[in-house]
Amino acid sequence: GAGVSQSPSNKVTEKGKDVELRCDPISGHTALYWYRQSLGQGLEFLIYFQGNSAPDKSGLPSDRFSAERTGGSVSTLTIQRTQQEDSAVYLCASTGGLADTQYFGPGTRLTVL
Amino acid sequence: KQEVTQIPAALSVPEGENLVLNCSFTDSAIYNLQWFRQDPGKGLTSLLLIQSSQREQTSGRLNASLDKSSGRSTLYIAASQPGDSATYLCAVTQGGSEKLVFGKGTKLTVNP
Numbered sequence: 001g002a003g004v005s006q007s008p009s010n011k012v013t014e015k016g017k018d019v020e021l022r023c024d025p026i027s028g029h030t031a032l033y034w035y036r037q038s039l040g041q042g043l044e045f046l047i048y049f050q051g052n053s054a055p056d057k058s059g060l061p062s063d064r065f066s067a068e069r070t071g072g073s074v075s076t077l078t079i080q081r082t083q084q085e086d087s088a089v090y091l092c093a094s095t096g097g098l099a100d101t102q103y104f105g106p107g108t109r110l111t112v113l
Numbered sequence: 114k115q116e117v118t119q120i121p122a123a124l125s126v127p128e129g130e131n132l133v134l135n136c137s138f139t140d141s142a143i144y145n146l147q148w149f150r151q152d153p154g155k156g157l158t159s160l161l162l163i164q165s166s167q168r169e170q171t172s173g174r175l176n177a178s179l180d181k182s183s184g185r186s187t188l189y190i191a192a193s194q195p196g197d198s199a200t201y202l203c204a205v206t207q208g209g210s211e212k213l214v215f216g217k218g219t220k221l222t223v224n225p
């Protein structure tokens with residue numbers, strides 16, 4: 001079946017603009033994660049959704065970052081008033097059960113000029 | 114706070130060589146450990162998942178071991194091939210949380 005998909009694959013924006021990144025998880029997967037990969041920082045956890053439970057937002061770096069998951073499927077990560085330090089690859093992953101393999105999408109490369 | 118370290122940061126070997134990548138973590142209270150592969154400009158591909166109760170997992174030419182008490186894992190690659198060239202990432206899922214904590218990876222180059 002189809003894997004995790006993300007759009008857009010690349011996004012270039014100007015400092016101060018808002019951006020939305022989309023993730024489509026594997027069908028039937030109840031858990032969805034967002035991570036960020038930036039040079040020198042490695043991969044960092046941002047936010048985690050599990051079913052109808054309140055999301056774990058403990059990795060969001062500032063209140064400019066938010067995410068939602070509609071209908072238990074598609075998720076959107078929104079970054080408001082983008083800054084140059086937000087430039088990174090944003091990766092989405094999904095999994096079907098507790099402590100199962102996390103399957104990653106190809107990522108969205110965000111460049112803030 | 115869980116920290117994951119991977120050594121070496123980069124490794125270059127001739128084709129056909131067997132090799133070992135190392136991963137260590139500071140907090141042994143983990144659910145599981147995963148090894149991933151990342152090709153340039155691409156997402157992550159899961160290679161092996163070891164649950165905290167397991168000692169090792171094998172897939173083809175790959176074998177991953179886990180010593181939870183000492184906070185260590187190794188990824189053994191047998192008979193390396195140029196197609197194995199990639200960055201290999203180790204990550205742990207902390208007990209009580211679902212998020213993955215990653216190491217910074219080992220960049221492997223297998224020369225023909």
